[in-house]
Amino acid sequence: MTVSEEAARARRDPFYRDVITEWGESMLRITGYFDDGSTRADLHETTGTPFFCTPTHKLTRSPDHSRPVVLLATGAFSPLHQGHLDMLLSARRALEANGDHVAGAYLSPSHDRYVSAKLGREALPADERLALIRRQTTSYDWITACPWESQWVANPVNFTTVLLRLQNHLRRTWDRACDVALVVGADNSEFARCFARRGRCVIVARGGHETRVAAVLDDPGMAPALRTKRVLTSPGLPGSAFMSSTKLRAAAAAPTTGGPSGRPGADAGSRATRRYAVRDDLAWAARRWRASVPAEILEPALAEFRDGVLTGIRAALNGPGGRPVRVDLLDHEEQRDVAARLCAENTVVSLDPSTPATHRLGISRLFFPSDGQLRPHAMVARPGWPAPSEQVAKISAKSVVLMDDDIWTGASMEYASALLEQAGIEVERTISLMSEITPDAPRPVDLIDLRDLLVGADDSGLVVQQADGVITRAPYLPPFVDLTSRASIPPAEVRDLGSRIWAANAVFFGRTGLRVGDASAAVRRFLHGLGYRDGALLSAVCDAYRRRTAELPFSGGSDPRQMLRNPPGRAGQDA
Secondary structure, eight states: OOOOHHHHHHTTSHHHHHHHHHHOGGGTTTTTOOOOOOOHHHHHHHHSSOOOOSOOTTOOOOTTOOOEEEEEEEEOOTTOOHHHHHHHHHHHHHHHHTTOEEEEEEEEEOOHHHHHHHHGGGOOOHHHHHHHHHHHTTTOSSEEEOOHHHHSSSSOOOHHHHHHHHHHHHHHHTOTTOEEEEEEEGGGGGGGGGGSSSSEEEEEOOTTOHHHHHHHHTOGGGHHHHHTTSEEEEOOOTTGGGOOHHHHHHHHHSOOOSSOOSSTTSOOOOOOOEEEEEEEOHHHHTGGGGGTSOHHHHHHHHHHHHHHHHHHHHHHHTOTTSOOEEEEEEEHHHHHHHHHHHHHHSOEEESOTTSOOSEEOOEEEEBOTTSOOSSOSEEEEOTTSOOHHHHHHTOOOSEEEEEESOOSSSHHHHHHHHHHHHTTOEEEEEEEHHHHHSTTSOOOSOEEEHHHHSTTOTTOSEEEEOTTSOEEEEOSSTTTSOHHHHHOOOHHHHHHHHHHHHHHHHHHHHHHOOBGGGSOHHHHHHHHHTTOOTTSBHHHHHHHHHHHHHSOSOTTOOOGGGOOSSOTTOOOTTO
């Protein structure tokens, strides 16, 4: 029997191998397959060492330790609407009625090339679709976004590839026994045939597609999956059938009156140069390494790192179409001088660990790695510090000056002020060191400390809680930290800037020879969670992430005309 080249490639996917075995290769396109141009090296992404871009903090374990099931819905989500969320809720109810523990759910927005081929000019870019999902699932403690399919591959991939990769990732990083179940609307019920012999799927009913669902359920080849309840059906929730992304796009495109669009760049406004602040605190953050790295090596390496990072930030902020941005380097030593003078005349409580103070209060906003970081989830003690209340109890003064390097949202200052006041300590005034050294400068669009971008430097990185509950610090770089939400870097520039800074780190650590064991304790614990031992060279760690952010897998590409899951005229709920 002659096997076509397409069928031979499809057989590398275990789900589509089963489809061919059961129904023949003529069923491939019907069940959603397209040739995504993947190589065997690409497919290693689905089975090999996980690339940590998927958050796991919303997943829960069963009280009776039963095998957890994680839901996955893929689609354009351009935009996400309540019907998509209701679909997951309906699937969860069906699985729980079957006795399963549903640990959580992921929405995986499709790659821009797929969405553009399907929707043309109406398509929302991936970063906007991801941001919408993250915002709309904030109130759901079990649903979140997975950015891998839309941001971390070069071209569209089959939904089975997304599922295999997610299942491998979760089994290696969260629970080795978990299963990932695909959730599809009735308009895509043919996709359930991929699960005839393995895996799990839930078909959620949708009006007008009863015949299509019946054709799948009545097929003898599906009998084993239905009998063992690996493939389930669930009713749609009331009202969901009337929701569609198509209708939302039509409403958004309707003529309106009033102000400009809320999309980035829609309002050109003034072309006046904006200001972006970068604090140069590298000398302070690298001081511990001076004991093991000679000054004639360390100092030039720090200067080279500083120059490389600043060049990358300037390039990212001054991309085409935006307002010009001036990057101002804040003098850390000048801030230290200001803080020292304040301490000479006042009792100063500082939230900044790198400047002189009478007392330090080590508190931080807490985030989760890789979840977009749109908002902090709590205020906590910095890793390695006592509880905030214990820190305050050691302050004997009746009144203090509260100081930080900057006052951005004011949340940290408000939290610290409340702690002090609860302990009977009056806050006379608050001080921003950035404002003290640049009193006449306009407020910057954002501020970042250079130390945060140097992996493993003292007090560097974002304070995060890992899946096991341990609070650590993640490198302040993608895929762990969203540089758009945390540093106002334009979404289109995030991956390139991230790759540049990973490269600058690789060069720095290549020159200094430092290893994971030389990183700060909090970053070291985070790297341990990624599987790196203390003896691993930090240059190798950083270069691996430089390569993964610069050289995306699945770069072979595919024909956009063949990748449409729903041909024009068959718009489904996943649109």
